[in-house]
Amino acid sequence: MLQAKNLTKKYGNFTALNGLNLSVEAGDIFCLLGANGAGKSTTINLFLNFIDPSEGQATIGSLDVTEYTKETKQLLSYIPENLMLYPNLSGLENLDFFCGLGGKSYTKEQLEALLKQSGLQPDFIHQRVSSYSKGMRQKVGIALAAAREASVLLLDEPTSGLDPKASNEFSELLLSMKEKGVATLMATHDLFRAKDTGTHIGIMNEGVLVEQFESADVSFQDLEKLYLKHMHN
Numbered sequence: 001m002l003q004a005k006n007l008t009k010k011y012g013n014f015t016a017l018n019g020l021n022l023s024v025e026a027g028d029i030f031c032l033l034g035a036n037g038a039g040k041s042t043t044i045n046l047f048l049n050f051i052d053p054s055e056g057q058a059t060i061g062s063l064d065v066t067e068y069t070k071e072t073k074q075l076l077s078y079i080p081e082n083l084m085l086y087p088n089l090s091g092l093e094n095l096d097f098f099c100g101l102g103g104k105s106y107t108k109e110q111l112e113a114l115l116k117q118s119g120l121q122p123d124f125i126h127q128r129v130s131s132y133s134k135g136m137r138q139k140v141g142i143a144l145a146a147a148r149e150a151s152v153l154l155l156d157e158p159t160s161g162l163d164p165k166a167s168n169e170f171s172e173l174l175l176s177m178k179e180k181g182v183a184t185l186m187a188t189h190d191l192f193r194a195k196d197t198g199t200h201i202g203i204m205n206e207g208v209l210v211e212q213f214e215s216a217d218v219s220f221q222d223l224e225k226l227y228l229k230h231m232h233n
């Protein structure tokens with residue numbers, strides 16, 4: 001569903017991403033780990049076509065994101081670290097607005113159901129987003145991904161700053177998207193969630209994907225050791 005082939009991003013003489021090869025299939029949750037500056041956001045931004053590759057290719061559903069910009073955007077949903085919503089609109093009004101931008105129209109009841117399925121407390125559905133916690137805003141993001149029937153979910157540190165309960169709820173939502181066959185690529189610093197929720201884990205260091213494995217194949221202790229080993233290189 002999502003593929004990087006020799007994907008490379010250079011800024012002048014500096015290589016932010018160096019020859020990345022990875023594949024994320026439907027139902028996979030691929031977690032990218034790595035220290036600050038390792039190239040995680042660069043990878044996500046290349047799939048979003050926010051930036052152009054210097055070499056190589058990023059494809060979504062076999063379509064090159066630089067050639068099929070509109071088509072690939074329609075297949076994906078993106079949740080950044082801080083999801084931008086209109087603070088003076090309610091969660092439901094935001095969802096309605098962003099669905100409309102994507103050409104989707106839902107009844108009020110359907111929008112309410114989508115928000116409830118995403119774990120937003122019913123009391124908050126009609127309240128202004130300015131009163132929402134970060135975890136609640138991320139739930140609106142998941143509701144939007146579900147409403148858009150996205151086949152690909154791109155997440156850039158979506159749980160940073162969430163308390164353990166909210167982070168756990170977010171993981172549950174990712175697992176429910178996985179059950180629907182969504183292919184997820186997530187940049188994260190959370191080793192525990194990567195092991196717990198991810199199906200695949202990649203460790204990046206200075207623009208290079210230095211390790212790639214299925215999360216079931218390593219214990220949490222081994223993951224931590226591997227991660228620290230690469231951070232000290």
Ligand SMILES: Nc1ncnc2c1ncn2[C@@H]1O[C@H](COP(=O)(O)OP(=O)(O)OP(=O)(O)O)[C@@H](O)[C@H]1O
Pocket residue numbers: 011014015016034035036037038039040041042043187
């Ligand atoms: N526009 C740019 N011009 C020059 N260098 C850039 C630019 N954007 C990113 N970089 C550099 O590319 C490298 C990779 O950055 P990136 O944001 O992908 O890291 P990251 O793994 O997401 O880190 P973090 O965990 O801090 O979010 C960093 O050294 C960063 O400074």
